[in-house]
Amino acid sequence: MRITALAGGVGGARFVRGLRHHLDTTPGLEDTEVTVVANTGDDITLFGLRVSPDVDTLLYTLGGGIDEAQGWGRADESHRVQSELAAYGAQPQWFALGDRDFGTHVVRSQWLGQGLSLSEVTARLAARWGLPEQRITLLPMTDTPVETHVVVDEGDGERAIHFQEWWVRHQASVPARRFVVAGLDRAAAAPGVLDAIRQADVVLLPPSNPVVSIGIVLGVPGVRDALRGTTAPVVGVSPLISGRPVRGHADACLEAIGVPATAAAVGGLYEDFLDAWLVDPADAGTTLARARVEVFDGPLLMSDVDATARIAAHALRLASSVTA
Amino acid sequence: MRITALAGGVGGARFVRGLRHHLDTTPGLEDTEVTVVANTGDDITLFGLRVSPDVDTLLYTLGGGIDEAQGWGRADESHRVQSELAAYGAQPQWFALGDRDFGTHVVRSQWLGQGLSLSEVTARLAARWGLPEQRITLLPMTDTPVETHVVVDEGDGERAIHFQEWWVRHQASVPARRFVVAGLDRAAAAPGVLDAIRQADVVLLPPSNPVVSIGIVLGVPGVRDALRGTTAPVVGVSPLISGRPVRGHADACLEAIGVPATAAAVGGLYEDFLDAWLVDPADAGTTLARARVEVFDGPLLMSDVDATARIAAHALRLASSVTA
Numbered sequence: 001m002r003i004t005a006l007a008g009g010v011g012g013a014r015f016v017r018g019l020r021h022h023l024d025t026t027p028g029l030e031d032t033e034v035t036v037v038a039n040t041g042d043d044i045t046l047f048g049l050r051v052s053p054d055v056d057t058l059l060y061t062l063g064g065g066i067d068e069a070q071g072w073g074r075a076d077e078s079h080r081v082q083s084e085l086a087a088y089g090a091q092p093q094w095f096a097l098g099d100r101d102f103g104t105h106v107v108r109s110q111w112l113g114q115g116l117s118l119s120e121v122t123a124r125l126a127a128r129w130g131l132p133e134q135r136i137t138l139l140p141m142t143d144t145p146v147e148t149h150v151v152v153d154e155g156d157g158e159r160a161i162h163f164q165e166w167w168v169r170h171q172a173s174v175p176a177r178r179f180v181v182a183g184l185d186r187a188a189a190a191p192g193v194l195d196a197i198r199q200a201d202v203v204l205l206p207p208s209n210p211v212v213s214i215g216i217v218l219g220v221p222g223v224r225d226a227l228r229g230t231t232a233p234v235v236g237v238s239p240l241i242s243g244r245p246v247r248g249h250a251d252a253c254l255e256a257i258g259v260p261a262t263a264a265a266v267g268g269l270y271e272d273f274l275d276a277w278l279v280d281p282a283d284a285g286t287t288l289a290r291a292r293v294e295v296f297d298g299p300l301l302m303s304d305v306d307a308t309a310r311i312a313a314h315a316l317r318l319a320s321s322v323t324a
Numbered sequence: 325m326r327i328t329a330l331a332g333g334v335g336g337a338r339f340v341r342g343l344r345h346h347l348d349t350t351p352g353l354e355d356t357e358v359t360v361v362a363n364t365g366d367d368i369t370l371f372g373l374r375v376s377p378d379v380d381t382l383l384y385t386l387g388g389g390i391d392e393a394q395g396w397g398r399a400d401e402s403h404r405v406q407s408e409l410a411a412y413g414a415q416p417q418w419f420a421l422g423d424r425d426f427g428t429h430v431v432r433s434q435w436l437g438q439g440l441s442l443s444e445v446t447a448r449l450a451a452r453w454g455l456p457e458q459r460i461t462l463l464p465m466t467d468t469p470v471e472t473h474v475v476v477d478e479g480d481g482e483r484a485i486h487f488q489e490w491w492v493r494h495q496a497s498v499p500a501r502r503f504v505v506a507g508l509d510r511a512a513a514a515p516g517v518l519d520a521i522r523q524a525d526v527v528l529l530p531p532s533n534p535v536v537s538i539g540i541v542l543g544v545p546g547v548r549d550a551l552r553g554t555t556a557p558v559v560g561v562s563p564l565i566s567g568r569p570v571r572g573h574a575d576a577c578l579e580a581i582g583v584p585a586t587a588a589a590v591g592g593l594y595e596d597f598l599d600a601w602l603v604d605p606a607d608a609g610t611t612l613a614r615a616r617v618e619v620f621d622g623p624l625l626m627s628d629v630d631a632t633a634r635i636a637a638h639a640l641r642l643a644s645s646v647t648a
Contacts, residue, residue, distance in 0.1 A: 048434035078404060084427020088452050090434060099423050102430075103408020110372035110414060128412050 001032040003316075004200040004232075006141075006223075008039045008213020009054040010071040010247060011239060011302070013061035015206030018308025020062070020134055022316070025309070035137045035196040037223075039208070040118065041148040041181055041216030044164045046095055047085060049105040050112055053164070054213065055122055056104055058138055063129025065100075071247070074100040094169035117143040119190045139196065141217045144187035148212060150256075151177045163212060172249035176256035179212060184219045189226075197226040202319040204312075205236035205274075207246065207300070210266045211253035227273035233319040234275050237311060238263040241280040241300055267291060275322040278315055294318055325356040327640075328524035328556075330465075330547075332363045332537025333378040334395040334571060335563060335626070337385035339530030342632025344386070344458055346640070349633070359461045359520040361547075363532070364442065365472040365505055365540030368488045370419055371409060373429040374436055377488070378537065379446055380428055382462055387453025389424075395571070398424040418493035441467040443514045463520065465541045468511035472536060474580075475501045487536060496573035500580035503536060508543045513550075521550040526643040528636075529560035529598075531570065531624070534590045535577035551597035557643040558599050561635060562587040565604040565624055591615060599646040602639055618642055 003023075005016055016036055023029040039054045053072065060066040060074060067073045077098035086093055097105065104125065111121045118140045126138045148163035152174045160180060166172060197203060208214050218224050227234060239250050243261045251261040259265050263283040267274060274291040280300035286293050294314070302308040327347075329340055340360055347353040363378045377396065384390040384398060391397045401422035410417055421429065428449065435445045442464045450462045472487035476498045484504060490496060521527060532538050542548050551558060563574050567585045575585040583589050587607040591598060598615040604624035610617050618638070626632040 047430050048437045049430065078402070078423075080402060080423040081405060081427045081430065084424050085431055088427065088431045088449065090431045099402075099404040100408050102426065103405045103412065106371050106373065106405065106426075106430075107409055107412045107414045113372045125412065 001029065001201045002035070002199065003032055003202045003204060004035045004037065004196045005204040005206055006037045006208070006214055006217045007054070007058060007206050008208035009057035012036070012038070012054065012206045012208040012213065013058045013066070014302045014308055015204075015208075015237065015312065016058065016136070017061055018302060018305055019204070019312035020136060021305050022309035022312045026313075031135070033135050033137070035139060035192070035200070037139050037141050037193050037196060037217060039213045039216050040140045040142060041146055041184070041212065042163045042167070043145065043147060044095075044162055046092070046097065046105070047090055049102075049109045051097070051105050052108065052118070052122075052140065055125075055138065055140055056101070059104070059125055059129045059131070062131055062134065062136060062138075065129065073098055077101065092165070095164060117190075119143050119192075137192070137196075139192050140190050141193060141220050141223070142187040143190045144183055146181055146183040146187050148216060149180045149182060151180060153177065167249065172252040176252065178256060179253075181216055181219060184216070185221070187220055189220050189222050193220070194222050194226045197223065197232075198230050200230060200232040202316060203227065203230060203232045203234040204315055205234070205270065207237040207239035207302070209245075209248055209250045209253060210239060210269055211250065211257055215269070224273065233322045234270075234273050235315045235319045235322070236267065236270055236274055236277050237315055238266060238277065238279045238283065238300060240266055240283070242282040246301060262286075264288065267293070276318040278311070278318060292318070292322055325353065325525045326359070326523065327356055327526045327528060328359045328361065328520045329528040329530055330361045330532070330538055330541045331378070331382060331530050332532030333381035336360070336362070336378065336530045336532040336537065337382045337390070338395075338626045338632055339528075339532075339561065339636065340382065340460070341385055342626060342629055343528070343636035344460060345629050346633035346636045350637075355459070357459050357461070359463060359516070359524070361463050361465050361517050361520060361541060363537045363540050364464045364466060365470055365508070365536065366487045366491070367469065367471060368419075368486055370416070370421065370429070371414055373426075373433045375421070375429050376432065376442070376464065379449075379462065379464055380425070383428075383449055383453045383455070386455055386458065386460060386462075389453065397422055401425065416489070419488060441514075443467050443516075461516070461520075463516050464514050465517060465544050465547070466511040467514045468507055470505055470507040470511050472540060473504045473506060475504060477501065491573065496576040500576065502580060503577075505540055505543060508540070509545070511544055513544050513546050517544070518546050518550045521547065521556075522554050524554060524556040526640060527551065527554060527556045527558040528639055528643075529558070529594065531561045531563035531626070533569075533572055533574045533577060534563060534593055535574065535581055539593070548597065557646045558594075558597050559639045559643045559646070560591065560594055560598055560601050561639055562590060562601065562603045562607065562624060564590055564607070566606040570625060586610075588612065591617070600642040602635070602642060616642070616646055
């Protein structure tokens with residue numbers, strides 16, 4: 001079996017880890033190949049180095065190097081390089097990079113500078129984290145540099161700041177008028193991305209942010225058409241429980257695009273290609289005009305790997321049922 | 325008074341620190357301005373980051389951040405970034421960069437990438453290390469990227485390796501046929517370098533490597549002419565004692581260019597502009613056709629700051645005597 005998942009950072013990474021655990025512990029499913037199409041819309045150049053936050057969170061989570069409590073960054077991290085940068089007055093200082101994390105950004109930037117594509121670099125990074133041995137292929141959504149900017153009010157006018165500045169520095173507390181993804185309309189899907197959707201047996205949407213994670217991946221030219229056209233069932237997991245994101249600032253992002261923060265409204269964003277939608281018991285009663293909605297038998301919380309594996313298992317059962 | 329010194333890494337940095345100590349503790353000399361023209365010939369791009377080993381050794385030594393025992397690199401250093409790079413298989417692995425040191429290379433590369441010159445970057449780095457407050461101006465010899473390569477035997481032929489690979493990886497143990505400084509013939513002296521030599525009251529040559537440190541600075545177009553033309557006395561301190569370098573591999577470098585490893589032969593390399601030459605008691609009897617030779621009253625070893633200050637003081641007295 002071939003499963004393809006579109007993913008943002010923390011939520012996507014935890015979901016895929018749970019999915020892999022389910023596959024590895026279910027007789028007959030161990031050989032399933034999982035392809036992850038990662039959002040690169042919140043990539044940023046910091047201190048001259050190229051940082052891919054969602055790709056890194058996927059690498060570290062799936063490779064066993066993640067800071068579990070924080071959800072992103074490396075375990076057992078230190079901040080000596082960043083302290084030096086601060087002492088030199090280097091900008092910006094609102095994005096804290098750890099020393100181990102710096103290693104990833106340095107080598108990514110080195111390899112990109114040598115002419116490798118982001119896909120090629122990501123494959124090399126994934127090799128270090130043992131993803132091939134886990135039958136996980138991690139693809140950036142595009143090799144084209146794209147950057148999400150957030151338009152916010154300023155005085156009588158508005159200004160655009162980098163998504164990371166809005167998300168990390170302001171914790172999404174500054175009202176966003178809209179998101180502008182520089183370069184996205186001219187971006188080409190990375191090698192393998194469209195085929196991974198078209199040739200999959202199942203396509204999964206983890207409970208990642210529907211606007212600035214999944215929504216950005218869907219904006220890569222060709223991705224939405226591939227999802228509409230694939231014969232694979234497409235099953236999504238709601239990122240909201242009773243209108244609130246389990247984690248992150250999906251509600252603030254939805255507000256910026258004028259979409260209610262409900263499981264139904266988020267499912268509605270995907271309805272042109274979605275076959276089934278898994279929601280929390282608190283959202284029982286959710287209906288979608290063109291997709292089957294199922295209620296998970298417990299909180300839709302990825303509280304640990306086993307709980308997440310059960311969510312993934314349910315999503316796969318749902319995929320079989322809509323195929324049959 | 326204005327003193328200008330040409331300097332390589334460890335030896336040059338320790339000499340300038342001793343010189344500054346002498347000036348600061350001698351009534352009437354506190355206001356002396358010291359300009360250091362640093363060798364950038366062993367600069368190297370590692371992991372996509374621009375490293376200026378001699379400039380960094382000068383910054384760290386003069387700014388109080390040096391690893392004293394080692395002579396280069398930062399005190400209280402760790403190597404977490406490098407461990408990550410090794411785990412990713414990044415090359416090369418023979419040059420160990422510490423985490424704090426990485427901060428310098430990251431910010432230098434960031435600023436160079438923003439279009440600042442190496443001079444401008446170096447001034448910013450020097451501000452963090454308090455050099456302006458010490459009346460020390462640190463100038464790279466040139467803003468043009470230059471790199472020293474070492475031609476070594478290989479089979480029946482030869483090949484060129486980066487100077488740092490020869491120096492750090494091979495510890496200068498592979499016989500060098502010659503040194504090739506890529507870019508040096510087209511390099512322009514950095515802003516202020518030639519004026520610092522022409523307008524100095526005293527020019528000092530610390531006991532830096534005569535071939536791959538001082539020798540490279542002398543190769544920057546205009547520098548040697550400025551030294552010949554300056555009205556300032558030019559006083560040098562021998563880097564050899566009884567034919568052996570106090571530190572480093574000056575003997576191997578001299579062998580490569582066919583010059584005997586003696587205080588007389590090294591002084592002879594500078595004789596077209598040298599006014600006086602300070603040698604160790606073990607080298608008493610050294611004579612130069614066109615420069616005065618003096619014997620220091622003790623070992624010509626920069627064993628600590630006070631000992632180095634006495635050497636610098638002797639060099640300054642020698643400068644007065646040849647001026648008079």
